[in-house]
Amino acid sequence: MASKGHGDTDSGRLPPAYSKEVPPGHNAVYPAPTVVPPPPSYLTPSAPPVHMMMSASLGPLNAVYPAPTNPGFPPPGYVTPSAPPMMPAPFGHPNAVYPAPTNPGIPPVPPGYVPPPVPAMMPAPFGHPNAVYPAPTNPGIPPVPPGYVPPPVPAMMPAPPPDLRPTGCPPGLEYLIHVDQLLVHQTFHLAELLGWEVRNSYNVKNSIGQQVFLAEEENNCCTLQCFGPSRPFTFHIQDNLGQEVLTLTRPLACSYCCFPCCLQDLEVQSPPGIPIGYVVQECHPFLPKLTVLNERRQPQLRIKGPLFFCSCCRDVTFEVKTLDDSMLIGHIGKQWSGFLREVYTDADHFGIVFPMDLDVKMKAVLLGACFLIDFLYFEERKGDKKH
Numbered sequence: 137m138a139s140k141g142h143g144d145t146d147s148g149r150l151p152p153a154y155s156k157e158v159p160p161g162h163n164a165v166y167p168a169p170t171v172v173p174p175p176p177s178y179l180t181p182s183a184p185p186v187h188m189m190m191s192a193s194l195g196p197l198n199a200v201y202p203a204p205t206n207p208g209f210p211p212p213g214y215v216t217p218s219a220p221p222m223m224p225a226p227f228g229h230p231n232a233v234y235p236a237p238t239n240p241g242i243p244p245v246p247p248g249y250v251p252p253p254v255p256a257m258m259p260a261p262f263g264h265p266n267a268v269y270p271a272p273t274n275p276g277i278p279p280v281p282p283g284y285v286p287p288p289v290p291a292m293m294p295a296p297p298p299d300l301r302p303t304g305c306p307p308g309l310e311y312l313i314h315v316d317q318l319l320v321h322q323t324f325h326l327a328e329l330l331g332w333e334v335r336n337s338y339n340v341k342n343s344i345g346q347q348v349f350l351a352e353e354e355n356n357c358c359t360l361q362c363f364g365p366s367r368p369f370t371f372h373i374q375d376n377l378g379q380e381v382l383t384l385t386r387p388l389a390c391s392y393c394c395f396p397c398c399l400q401d402l403e404v405q406s407p408p409g410i411p412i413g414y415v416v417q418e419c420h421p422f423l424p425k426l427t428v429l430n431e432r433r434q435p436q437l438r439i440k441g442p443l444f445f446c447s448c449c450r451d452v453t454f455e456v457k458t459l460d461d462s463m464l465i466g467h468i469g470k471q472w473s474g475f476l477r478e479v480y481t482d483a484d485h486f487g488i489v490f491p492m493d494l495d496v497k498m499k500a501v502l503l504g505a506c507f508l509i510d511f512l513y514f515e516e517r518k519g520d521k522k523h
Contacts, residue, residue: 308381
Protein backbone atom coordinates (compact mmCIF):
# COMPACT_ATOMS: atom_id res chain seq x y z
CA MET A 137 0.00 0.00 0.00
CA ALA A 138 1.41 3.39 -0.99
CA SER A 139 2.17 6.02 1.75
CA LYS A 140 0.51 9.45 1.78
CA GLY A 141 2.67 12.38 0.74
CA HIS A 142 2.33 16.14 1.23
CA GLY A 143 -0.27 16.52 -1.49
CA ASP A 144 -2.35 13.42 -0.70
CA THR A 145 -6.10 13.71 -0.97
CA ASP A 146 -8.78 11.98 0.95
CA SER A 147 -8.87 9.20 -1.70
CA GLY A 148 -5.20 8.45 -1.11
CA ARG A 149 -4.09 9.34 -4.65
CA LEU A 150 -1.31 11.74 -5.75
CA PRO A 151 -1.99 14.95 -7.75
CA PRO A 152 -1.65 14.64 -11.50
CA ALA A 153 1.62 16.55 -11.54
CA TYR A 154 3.48 13.70 -9.89
CA SER A 155 4.57 10.84 -12.10
CA LYS A 156 4.96 8.15 -9.52
CA GLU A 157 4.59 7.36 -5.95
CA VAL A 158 7.27 8.06 -3.35
CA PRO A 159 8.40 5.03 -1.42
CA PRO A 160 7.92 5.31 2.34
CA GLY A 161 10.88 7.06 4.03
CA HIS A 162 12.42 8.09 0.75
CA ASN A 163 13.71 11.74 0.45
CA ALA A 164 13.09 12.14 -3.22
CA VAL A 165 13.26 15.57 -4.96
CA TYR A 166 10.40 16.20 -7.33
CA PRO A 167 10.44 18.53 -10.31
CA ALA A 168 8.44 21.77 -10.16
CA PRO A 169 4.96 21.60 -11.65
CA THR A 170 4.58 22.83 -15.19
CA VAL A 171 2.58 25.97 -15.97
CA VAL A 172 0.55 26.31 -19.17
CA PRO A 173 1.81 29.44 -21.10
CA PRO A 174 -0.80 32.17 -21.78
CA PRO A 175 -2.08 32.75 -25.33
CA PRO A 176 -0.26 35.39 -27.47
CA SER A 177 -3.03 38.06 -27.14
CA TYR A 178 -3.30 37.78 -23.34
CA LEU A 179 -2.53 40.99 -21.34
CA THR A 180 -1.33 40.48 -17.83
CA PRO A 181 -3.49 42.61 -15.42
CA SER A 182 -1.79 44.99 -13.04
CA ALA A 183 -1.36 43.56 -9.59
CA PRO A 184 -3.74 45.03 -7.01
CA PRO A 185 -2.58 45.86 -3.50
CA VAL A 186 -1.64 42.97 -1.31
CA HIS A 187 -4.63 43.38 1.01
CA MET A 188 -6.97 43.21 -2.04
CA MET A 189 -5.33 40.12 -3.51
CA MET A 190 -7.23 36.91 -3.65
CA SER A 191 -5.24 33.94 -2.57
CA ALA A 192 -4.55 31.34 -5.25
CA SER A 193 -6.73 28.25 -5.34
CA LEU A 194 -5.19 24.91 -4.82
CA GLY A 195 -4.87 23.63 -8.36
CA PRO A 196 -2.45 22.67 -11.09
CA LEU A 197 -1.62 26.27 -12.23
CA ASN A 198 -1.38 28.33 -8.97
CA ALA A 199 -2.93 31.29 -10.82
CA VAL A 200 -3.26 34.81 -9.38
CA TYR A 201 -6.64 36.39 -10.02
CA PRO A 202 -7.61 40.09 -9.73
CA ALA A 203 -9.90 41.14 -6.94
CA PRO A 204 -13.62 41.00 -7.73
CA THR A 205 -15.13 44.26 -9.02
CA ASN A 206 -18.27 46.00 -7.75
CA PRO A 207 -20.47 47.11 -10.68
CA GLY A 208 -21.51 50.74 -10.35
CA PHE A 209 -18.82 51.71 -7.84
CA PRO A 210 -17.12 54.11 -7.77
CA PRO A 211 -19.48 56.56 -9.53
CA PRO A 212 -18.11 58.81 -12.29
CA GLY A 213 -16.11 61.80 -10.95
CA TYR A 214 -15.45 60.16 -7.60
CA VAL A 215 -12.19 61.34 -5.97
CA THR A 216 -10.56 58.83 -3.71
CA PRO A 217 -9.72 60.42 -0.34
CA SER A 218 -6.10 60.61 0.63
CA ALA A 219 -5.13 58.02 3.17
CA PRO A 220 -3.71 59.26 6.50
CA PRO A 221 0.02 58.76 6.96
CA MET A 222 -0.57 56.47 9.88
CA MET A 223 -3.40 54.81 11.62
CA PRO A 224 -4.62 56.93 14.58
CA ALA A 225 -3.97 55.57 18.06
CA PRO A 226 -6.93 53.80 19.66
CA PHE A 227 -9.04 55.62 22.22
CA GLY A 228 -7.30 55.72 25.58
CA HIS A 229 -3.80 55.31 24.15
CA PRO A 230 -1.28 57.90 25.53
CA ASN A 231 -0.47 59.06 21.98
CA ALA A 232 -4.10 59.42 20.91
CA VAL A 233 -5.09 62.85 19.53
CA TYR A 234 -8.63 63.97 20.36
CA PRO A 235 -10.48 66.93 18.88
CA ALA A 236 -10.71 70.01 21.12
CA PRO A 237 -14.06 70.26 22.94
CA THR A 238 -16.38 72.93 21.64
CA ASN A 239 -17.65 75.74 23.88
CA PRO A 240 -21.10 76.83 22.74
CA GLY A 241 -21.04 80.06 24.85
CA ILE A 242 -17.70 81.37 23.50
CA PRO A 243 -17.80 83.32 20.21
CA PRO A 244 -15.58 82.13 17.37
CA VAL A 245 -12.07 83.55 17.00
CA PRO A 246 -12.06 86.51 14.56
CA PRO A 247 -9.90 86.30 11.42
CA GLY A 248 -6.31 87.40 11.99
CA TYR A 249 -6.41 86.77 15.74
CA VAL A 250 -2.96 86.05 17.18
CA PRO A 251 -3.02 84.12 20.47
CA PRO A 252 -0.79 85.44 23.28
CA PRO A 253 2.64 83.82 23.62
CA VAL A 254 2.82 80.80 25.88
CA PRO A 255 5.35 81.16 28.75
CA ALA A 256 8.54 79.18 28.43
CA MET A 257 7.98 77.38 31.71
CA MET A 258 4.99 76.10 33.57
CA PRO A 259 4.03 78.41 36.49
CA ALA A 260 4.41 77.08 40.00
CA PRO A 261 1.19 75.67 41.55
CA PHE A 262 -0.76 77.73 44.06
CA GLY A 263 0.87 77.61 47.46
CA HIS A 264 4.32 76.73 46.13
CA PRO A 265 7.12 78.93 47.60
CA ASN A 266 8.14 79.98 44.06
CA ALA A 267 4.61 80.83 42.94
CA VAL A 268 4.13 84.39 41.67
CA TYR A 269 0.84 86.05 42.57
CA PRO A 270 -0.48 89.35 41.22
CA ALA A 271 -0.03 92.34 43.51
CA PRO A 272 -3.24 93.39 45.30
CA THR A 273 -4.85 96.50 43.92
CA ASN A 274 -5.85 99.46 46.10
CA PRO A 275 -8.77 101.29 44.50
CA GLY A 276 -8.33 104.41 46.69
CA ILE A 277 -4.59 104.90 46.02
CA PRO A 278 -3.50 106.55 42.74
CA PRO A 279 -1.07 104.62 40.53
CA VAL A 280 2.66 105.16 40.95
CA PRO A 281 4.05 107.44 38.19
CA PRO A 282 6.71 105.99 35.86
CA GLY A 283 10.25 106.27 37.17
CA TYR A 284 9.19 106.77 40.79
CA VAL A 285 11.80 105.56 43.29
CA PRO A 286 10.46 105.05 46.83
CA PRO A 287 12.58 106.58 49.61
CA PRO A 288 14.73 104.12 51.58
CA VAL A 289 13.14 102.94 54.80
CA PRO A 290 15.63 102.65 57.70
CA ALA A 291 15.84 99.31 59.43
CA MET A 292 14.24 99.57 62.85
CA MET A 293 15.40 97.71 65.92
CA PRO A 294 12.47 95.62 67.16
CA ALA A 295 11.12 96.60 70.56
CA PRO A 296 11.61 93.99 73.32
CA PRO A 297 8.42 92.58 74.88
CA PRO A 298 7.17 94.77 77.78
CA ASP A 299 7.03 91.76 80.12
CA LEU A 300 10.82 91.31 79.78
CA ARG A 301 11.58 94.82 81.07
CA PRO A 302 13.52 94.49 84.35
CA THR A 303 12.39 96.16 87.53
CA GLY A 304 13.52 99.77 87.77
CA CYS A 305 14.06 100.16 84.01
CA PRO A 306 12.32 103.31 82.71
CA PRO A 307 9.87 102.70 79.85
CA GLY A 308 11.57 102.91 76.47
CA LEU A 309 15.06 102.06 77.74
CA GLU A 310 14.52 98.32 77.32
CA TYR A 311 16.11 98.80 73.88
CA LEU A 312 19.45 99.19 75.68
CA ILE A 313 19.26 95.97 77.70
CA HIS A 314 20.93 93.73 75.09
CA VAL A 315 23.11 96.42 73.49
CA ASP A 316 26.83 96.95 74.13
CA GLN A 317 27.53 99.45 71.35
CA LEU A 318 25.75 102.49 69.89
CA LEU A 319 26.49 104.45 66.72
CA VAL A 320 25.54 108.15 66.75
CA HIS A 321 25.32 109.84 63.34
CA GLN A 322 24.65 113.56 63.14
CA THR A 323 22.35 114.67 60.33
CA PHE A 324 23.91 116.90 57.67
CA HIS A 325 22.22 120.26 56.93
CA LEU A 326 22.98 122.20 53.77
CA ALA A 327 22.83 125.55 55.63
CA GLU A 328 26.01 124.60 57.53
CA LEU A 329 28.00 125.07 54.33
CA LEU A 330 27.07 128.77 54.49
CA GLY A 331 28.14 129.12 58.14
CA TRP A 332 24.55 129.21 59.39
CA GLU A 333 23.99 127.42 62.72
CA VAL A 334 21.01 125.05 62.71
CA ARG A 335 19.38 122.75 65.25
CA ASN A 336 21.24 119.47 65.58
CA SER A 337 19.64 116.09 65.04
CA TYR A 338 21.13 112.64 65.52
CA ASN A 339 20.33 109.11 64.44
CA VAL A 340 21.23 106.49 67.07
CA LYS A 341 21.78 102.93 65.78
CA ASN A 342 22.96 99.62 67.18
CA SER A 343 26.04 97.72 66.03
CA ILE A 344 24.27 96.13 63.03
CA GLY A 345 22.87 99.41 61.74
CA GLN A 346 19.30 99.18 63.05
CA GLN A 347 17.78 102.44 64.18
CA VAL A 348 17.25 102.66 67.96
CA PHE A 349 16.52 106.34 68.72
CA LEU A 350 16.07 109.69 66.99
CA ALA A 351 17.34 112.83 68.78
CA GLU A 352 16.08 116.33 67.91
CA GLU A 353 17.31 119.61 69.42
CA GLU A 354 14.81 122.19 70.65
CA ASN A 355 16.12 125.77 70.34
CA ASN A 356 15.37 129.15 68.78
CA CYS A 357 17.18 130.97 66.00
CA CYS A 358 18.52 133.77 68.24
CA THR A 359 20.17 131.34 70.66
CA LEU A 360 21.64 129.32 67.82
CA GLN A 361 23.32 132.28 66.13
CA CYS A 362 24.40 134.16 69.28
CA PHE A 363 25.86 131.43 71.44
CA GLY A 364 26.95 128.84 68.88
CA PRO A 365 28.36 125.64 70.41
CA SER A 366 28.09 127.07 73.96
CA ARG A 367 24.34 127.49 73.69
CA PRO A 368 21.87 125.93 76.12
CA PHE A 369 19.73 123.21 74.60
CA THR A 370 17.08 120.57 75.18
CA PHE A 371 17.20 117.29 73.26
CA HIS A 372 14.14 115.10 72.81
CA ILE A 373 15.04 111.48 72.09
CA GLN A 374 12.28 109.27 70.67
CA ASP A 375 12.06 105.54 70.02
CA ASN A 376 10.91 103.94 66.76
CA LEU A 377 7.26 104.30 67.84
CA GLY A 378 7.58 108.07 68.21
CA GLN A 379 7.41 108.05 72.01
CA GLU A 380 9.83 110.31 73.89
CA VAL A 381 11.99 108.12 76.11
CA LEU A 382 14.86 110.51 77.01
CA THR A 383 15.23 114.25 77.56
CA LEU A 384 18.62 115.97 77.76
CA THR A 385 18.87 119.51 79.17
CA ARG A 386 21.93 121.72 79.31
CA PRO A 387 21.86 125.23 80.83
CA LEU A 388 23.97 128.10 79.60
CA ALA A 389 27.44 127.81 81.17
CA CYS A 390 31.13 128.33 80.48
CA SER A 391 33.33 125.61 79.03
CA TYR A 392 36.74 126.91 80.18
CA CYS A 393 38.57 125.79 83.32
CA CYS A 394 39.30 129.36 84.37
CA PHE A 395 35.68 129.54 85.56
CA PRO A 396 35.32 126.36 87.69
CA CYS A 397 32.14 127.58 89.30
CA CYS A 398 30.09 127.51 86.08
CA LEU A 399 31.27 124.52 84.05
CA GLN A 400 29.06 122.37 81.87
CA ASP A 401 26.30 120.23 83.47
CA LEU A 402 24.00 117.93 81.48
CA GLU A 403 20.86 116.39 83.01
CA VAL A 404 19.37 113.15 81.64
CA GLN A 405 15.68 112.44 82.26
CA SER A 406 13.68 109.27 81.60
CA PRO A 407 10.76 109.46 81.36
CA PRO A 408 10.72 113.24 80.76
CA GLY A 409 10.72 115.10 84.04
CA ILE A 410 12.38 112.34 86.12
CA PRO A 411 16.23 112.62 86.35
CA ILE A 412 18.18 109.37 86.06
CA GLY A 413 21.72 110.82 85.87
CA TYR A 414 24.02 113.74 85.16
CA VAL A 415 27.22 114.47 83.23
CA VAL A 416 29.42 117.14 84.87
CA GLN A 417 32.55 118.73 83.43
CA GLU A 418 35.62 118.65 85.71
CA CYS A 419 38.08 121.49 86.05
CA HIS A 420 41.48 120.42 84.69
CA PRO A 421 44.13 122.62 83.08
CA PHE A 422 45.16 120.11 80.39
CA LEU A 423 42.87 117.11 80.06
CA PRO A 424 39.20 117.10 79.07
CA LYS A 425 37.46 115.28 81.91
CA LEU A 426 33.82 114.48 82.67
CA THR A 427 32.14 112.68 85.57
CA VAL A 428 29.02 110.51 85.24
CA LEU A 429 26.62 110.78 88.20
CA ASN A 430 23.50 108.82 89.10
CA GLU A 431 20.08 110.31 89.94
CA ARG A 432 21.30 111.15 93.50
CA ARG A 433 24.36 112.95 92.06
CA GLN A 434 26.73 110.25 93.25
CA PRO A 435 29.79 109.71 91.01
CA GLN A 436 29.71 106.44 89.06
CA LEU A 437 32.18 106.69 86.15
CA ARG A 438 34.85 109.00 84.77
CA ILE A 439 35.42 110.05 81.15
CA LYS A 440 38.90 111.22 80.15
CA GLY A 441 39.99 112.54 76.77
CA PRO A 442 43.48 112.74 75.23
CA LEU A 443 45.97 115.45 76.17
CA PHE A 444 46.42 116.64 72.60
CA PHE A 445 43.96 115.51 70.04
CA CYS A 446 43.36 116.30 66.43
CA SER A 447 40.33 115.01 64.59
CA CYS A 448 42.01 115.29 61.17
CA CYS A 449 42.31 111.94 59.35
CA ARG A 450 41.97 109.84 62.51
CA ASP A 451 39.58 108.95 65.31
CA VAL A 452 39.56 110.62 68.73
CA THR A 453 38.83 108.40 71.74
CA PHE A 454 37.48 109.36 75.18
CA GLU A 455 38.04 106.56 77.69
CA VAL A 456 35.32 105.51 80.15
CA LYS A 457 36.88 104.26 83.41
CA THR A 458 35.98 103.48 86.98
CA LEU A 459 36.26 106.23 89.61
CA ASP A 460 39.78 105.18 90.64
CA ASP A 461 40.95 104.97 86.98
CA SER A 462 41.96 101.34 87.55
CA MET A 463 39.70 99.72 84.94
CA LEU A 464 38.71 100.69 81.42
CA ILE A 465 35.09 99.67 80.84
CA GLY A 466 34.36 101.42 77.54
CA HIS A 467 34.98 104.45 75.38
CA ILE A 468 33.31 107.21 73.37
CA GLY A 469 35.02 107.70 70.01
CA LYS A 470 34.67 110.44 67.44
CA GLN A 471 35.07 108.83 64.02
CA TRP A 472 36.75 110.46 61.04
CA SER A 473 33.98 111.04 58.48
CA GLY A 474 35.88 112.43 55.51
CA PHE A 475 37.72 115.62 54.60
CA LEU A 476 34.80 117.57 53.10
CA ARG A 477 32.38 116.73 55.89
CA GLU A 478 34.93 117.52 58.60
CA VAL A 479 36.07 120.84 57.15
CA TYR A 480 32.85 122.35 55.85
CA THR A 481 30.19 120.97 58.22
CA ASP A 482 29.63 120.15 61.88
CA ALA A 483 28.09 116.73 61.14
CA ASP A 484 30.02 114.16 63.19
CA HIS A 485 29.91 110.41 63.73
CA PHE A 486 30.44 108.84 67.15
CA GLY A 487 30.69 105.35 68.56
CA ILE A 488 29.88 104.38 72.17
CA VAL A 489 31.08 101.09 73.69
CA PHE A 490 30.08 99.87 77.16
CA PRO A 491 29.61 96.53 78.95
CA MET A 492 26.49 94.52 78.13
CA ASP A 493 25.58 94.17 81.83
CA LEU A 494 25.90 97.89 82.60
CA ASP A 495 22.80 99.49 84.12
CA VAL A 496 20.48 100.79 81.39
CA LYS A 497 20.32 104.17 83.18
CA MET A 498 24.10 104.51 82.94
CA LYS A 499 23.97 103.52 79.29
CA ALA A 500 21.48 106.31 78.68
CA VAL A 501 23.66 108.80 80.59
CA LEU A 502 26.69 107.82 78.47
CA LEU A 503 24.59 108.56 75.39
CA GLY A 504 23.96 112.04 76.82
CA ALA A 505 27.69 112.40 77.52
CA CYS A 506 28.35 111.75 73.82
CA PHE A 507 26.15 114.73 72.88
CA LEU A 508 27.90 116.96 75.45
CA ILE A 509 31.36 115.94 74.14
CA ASP A 510 30.25 116.83 70.62
CA PHE A 511 29.21 120.33 71.70
CA LEU A 512 32.28 120.93 73.86
CA TYR A 513 35.06 119.75 71.54
CA PHE A 514 33.78 119.18 68.00
CA GLU A 515 30.79 121.45 67.37
CA GLU A 516 32.70 124.34 65.80
CA ARG A 517 31.98 126.82 63.06
CA LYS A 518 33.95 126.69 59.85
CA GLY A 519 37.38 128.22 60.42
CA ASP A 520 37.20 128.12 64.25
CA LYS A 521 40.69 127.11 65.45
CA LYS A 522 40.35 127.27 69.20
CA HIS A 523 40.97 123.51 69.51
